[in-house]
Amino acid sequence: xxSAPPLETAGLVGSxxxxxxxxxxxxxxPQYPPGAVPAPHGYAMVPQxxxxxxxxxxxxxxxxxxxxxxxxxxxTVFGDQPVQTRCPVCTQIVVxxxxxxxGALAWLTCAALSIFGCFYGCCLIPFCVDGLKDATxxxxxxxxxxxxxxxx
Numbered sequence: 001x002x003s004a005p006p007l008e009t010a011g012l013v014g015s016x017x018x019x020x021x022x023x024x025x026x027x028x029x030p031q032y033p034p035g036a037v038p039a040p041h042g043y044a045m046v047p048q049x050x051x052x053x054x055x056x057x058x059x060x061x062x063x064x065x066x067x068x069x070x071x072x073x074x075x076t077v078f079g080d081q082p083v084q085t086r087c088p089v090c091t092q093i094v095v096x097x098x099x100x101x102x103g104a105l106a107w108l109t110c111a112a113l114s115i116f117g118c119f120y121g122c123c124l125i126p127f128c129v130d131g132l133k134d135a136t137x138x139x140x141x142x143x144x145x146x147x148x149x150x151x152x
Contacts, residue, residue: 076147078096078135078137078146078147078148078149079135079149080098080130080131080135080149081098082095082096082097082098082137083095083096083137084096085146087139087141087142087144087146088146089139089142089144090139090141090142090144092139092141092142094139094140094141095140096137096138096139096140096146096147097137097138097139097140097143098135098136098137098138099135099136099138100130100133100134100135100136101133101134101135101136102126102127102133102134103133103134103150103151103152104150104151104152105126105132105133105134105151105152106126106127106129106132106133106151107126108152109126109132110123110124110126110127111123113125113126132151133151134148134149134150134151135148135149136148136149137149
């Protein structure tokens with residue numbers, strides 16, 4: 001097996017020698033002047049401008065949000081009888097007040113009676129019977145409409 005020729009015979013006499021182990025331990029990284037960083041081969045150093053400093057920005061505040069409480073009553077069914085419920089307007093537990101209005105069933109009954117010969121006012125009887133009218137539920141405290149029960 002052939003050994004490597006000595007450095008003097010390889011034509012490398014005058015080239016810089018790598019540092020010894022002791023020198024590498026004392027200075028593990030190459031020493032450059034302060035502020036100077038060596039550029040990779042083939043690149044030129046371009047001076048950079050310092051980054052601009054920004055003026056302090058006031059913190060972003062979120063707008064004021066108003067919260068509305070909604071009461072959900074899944075068990076409340078409005079019919080033709082008063083019910084006990086919580087009013088969403090005044091937030092009181094109340095028994096509803098009913099108001100009856102002539103709806104589709106009252107008009108259809110009137111038309112059917114007139115077809116079968118109930119003239120001279122007898123066909124107007126459905127407008128006097130609350131059982132044939134639609135019911136509107138009102139709050140007994142603030143009079144707001146809570147629900148409507150339609151017959152048809």
